[in-house]
Amino acid sequence: ETGVTQSPTHLIKTRGQQVTLRCSSQSGHNTVSWYQQALGQGPQFIFQYYREEENGRGNFPPRFSGLQFPNYSSELNVNALELDDSALYLCASSLAGDLNSPLHFGNGTRLTVT
């Protein structure tokens, strides 16, 4: 069973730039969720993708956007980066409709905005 993998592991960007983070789902999972984890806080839900469409969004502005591909891999894009966007970005996969399938996380991408 292949777990959730994310790339890159670390990234440094300048305020105002754009960034793309990537995620490969755990094999057999068809739903991808993205979370932001600021230092000392729990993960905060950004959005979820199912069947290549956004299926719910947390309290994040439109400059946070995503994609899901036919192979269930996913991208998180953040435009016009702000200093407060510095955080660990976590991708998690699950199987839609399976209530015995809670989230399985990758190890995240640590983004630093200077």
Add this chain to the structure above:
Amino acid sequence: QKEVEQDPGPLSVPEGAIVSLNCTYSNSAFQYFMWYRQYSRKGPELLMYTYSSGNKEDGRFTAQVDKSSKYISLFIRDSQPSDSATYLCAMMGTNAGKSTFGDGTTLTVKP
């Protein structure tokens, strides 16, 4: 006020101690309750997953849910230095992808 409040810690205990980690919540729509363990520089790892009120045991770990009080706990028996990590409680309705997390409790188990 946050939907999920977790005892902040940090917590430091000697090896072999019993550890109690706690969360309260306000949203009655939460039906499923999870505990994740997160080591430094790693993603959260699922430890326990429960649905109903009551206790669920898995080795040295026991998860307890009291829906009437909106209170959940994780107990760790015979704690080991390898248990040193941040523990996150999480809750969801019927969509795992939209889980709500506490802010975590950092545990250190000293040899």
